[in-house]
């Protein structure tokens with residue numbers, strides 16, 4: 285059994301020993317930040333490096349979206365003056381193979397980056413045995429390693445949550461993570477649930493030729509975005525033949541001779557060969573034995589943590605999906621970067637959650653940064669066709685909204701909805717979003733001067749510039765003053 289001993293605490297010249305639980309985007313970002321700040325890092329990963337984002341959710345869904353976009357682009361070629369030849373058709377096994385290949389190469393790249401910085405990666409499931417002490421067990425529950433660390437970062441992500449009457453069976457009722465193994469497309473499907481995941485899969489399946497019914501509860505299709513974004517998605521998908529039923533949540537799913545029936549709260553049935561559940565997630569904290577480090581999750585399941593990710597237990601941080609809040613890889617990585625440096629005892633910066641881009645990779649896509657449409661803001665609304673670039677690429681659906689403070693002329697937020705240009709062009713993924721981010725933090729006229737393409741579906745490294753505003757120097761083991769329960 286391997287045993288590590290932590291350094292003795294703040295002020296010790298020796299590098300800090302850090303343990304990071306979880307090998308997803310948050311764990312990797314925290315590990316790279318901490319190692320870059322001079323800490324000795326051990327990453328504990330239940331599965332291969334890449335996390336659920338790499339193997340189950342983000343990458344598999346984005347591989348399908350890229351295929352669906354290429355399909356959409358082929359269909360959109362004719363109005364541009366191109367002769368339409370044979371249109372591509374979907375080859376599900378080839379897509380599955382591509383999902384596997386992209387997940388593996390992305391994971392390998394991340395694992396190489398960790399190894400290049402001299403980090404140790406342990407494979408297994410970690411749990412606390414005492415403050416600052418972890419046990420790692422293998423899949424069979426056998427103890428493989430015990431280790432101690434000056435700081436421990438929890439980056440264990442989230443898992444889908446299903447009501448008892450709506451559970452996936454992996455054949456007729458599926459969920460995002462099983463979609464990465466879907467070898468055959470059904471003729472029709474009921475998507476259950478709104479939000480980014482429901483919206484993306486309604487979009488993907490409809491473009492891949494599946495007849496889609498979409499059941500969305502009272503919160504609407506994109507509750508975390510400006511209402512115009514949801515309205516634009518509803519309009520675009522309706523035009524594409526998606527039958528959208530809004531306002532009534534699904535309450536149960538029953539088998540049916542040719543598939544399943546999804547029943548909504550008003551007792552209406554929606555039949556299809558398959559149902560796809562996008563009904564929410566819960567934090568993956570249950571296996572950590574948090575009590576051993578003195579932590580108890582609040583009633584909503586979250587751990588109390590401050591802007592640096594520090595929990596109420598000294599030296600324990602929580603980041604990424606495991607910290608709750610909007611579940612986005614971009615946000616997870618930005619937050620983890622800050623916590624990683626802080627836990628390493630390095631100078632760190634306060635994260636600015638409102639500068640993180642929220643995106644839905646539907647077709648048309650949606651991207652939002654900052655606050656849009658608040659009561660004291662002025663909001664400019666432009667249809668996408670007001671832009672010459674949209675005219676050139678044949679875009680006829682979409683909208684752009686920008687909110688600004690009328691007194692200071694400071695931009696507060698922006699949201700854009702629009703489809704990808706139909707012709708392939710070199711990726712310049714973060715140009716839109718980074719110009720918005722700059723606009724939010726730099727006083728400027730509310731005119732958008734630069735117009736480029738949408739943000740990339742894949743997580744980008746945190747942009748250091750956006751975190752530069754306020755520097756603070758802190759020490760990991762320094763107890764905080766005041767009420768330990770953070771507001």
Ligand SMILES: Cc1cc2nc3c(=O)[nH]c(=O)nc-3n(C[C@H](O)[C@H](O)[C@H](O)COP(=O)(O)OP(=O)(O)OC[C@H]3O[C@@H](n4cnc5c(N)ncnc54)[C@H](O)[C@@H]3O)c2cc1C
Pocket residue numbers: 305306307308309310311328329330331334335336337338341342345346408409410411439440441442460481568571572603604605606611612613614615616645741742743
């Ligand atoms: C279908 C879908 C599409 C998405 N698309 C996007 C997108 O386009 N853009 C975007 O920004 N976000 C997207 N997201 C959200 C994104 O995937 C998450 O925000 C991201 O995965 C969070 O990263 P994480 O590192 O916190 O967690 P995860 O990726 O969940 O990684 C956590 C890892 O920790 C491991 N773990 C858990 N407990 C332990 C333990 N005790 N010991 C050891 N290891 C443990 C888990 O097995 C997992 O491997 C999508 C999500 C879904 C479901």
